[in-house]
Amino acid sequence: MTTLDDAVFDYLKPSDEQQSIMAVCREAACDYAEILDRRVPDGPDKTYLLRKLREVAMWANVAITRNADGSPRAD
Numbered sequence: 158m159t160t161l162d163d164a165v166f167d168y169l170k171p172s173d174e175q176q177s178i179m180a181v182c183r184e185a186a187c188d189y190a191e192i193l194d195r196r197v198p199d200g201p202d203k204t205y206l207l208r209k210l211r212e213v214a215m216w217a218n219v220a221i222t223r224n225a226d227g228s229p230r231a232d
Contacts, residue, residue, distance in 0.1 A: 165227025175221050175230070182221070186214040 171179060190210055197203045224230055 160226070162224075162226045162228035164229060165223075169222045169229050171218075171222050174232075178221050179218050182217045183214060186210060186217075 190207060193203070193206060193210070197206065222230055
């Protein structure tokens with residue numbers, strides 16, 4: 158089992174480079190959300206998939222700023 162780094166629940170301010178990467182990922186998620194919103198029929202499944210897309214976009218930010226053990230990414 159992997160031990161989590163002490164910083165796993167701390168706020169990590171992204172570097173300028175990480176913020177740029179986050180912006181690209183956020184724009185891609187937004188574009189995809191717009192396509193889904195236009196093409197998928199309204200209903201609980203659509204609501205669920207848009208919520209999950211939002212969740213994925215947030216996890217992308219975590220992955221950009223942290224290593225697998227939760228420690229801050231150095232690059």
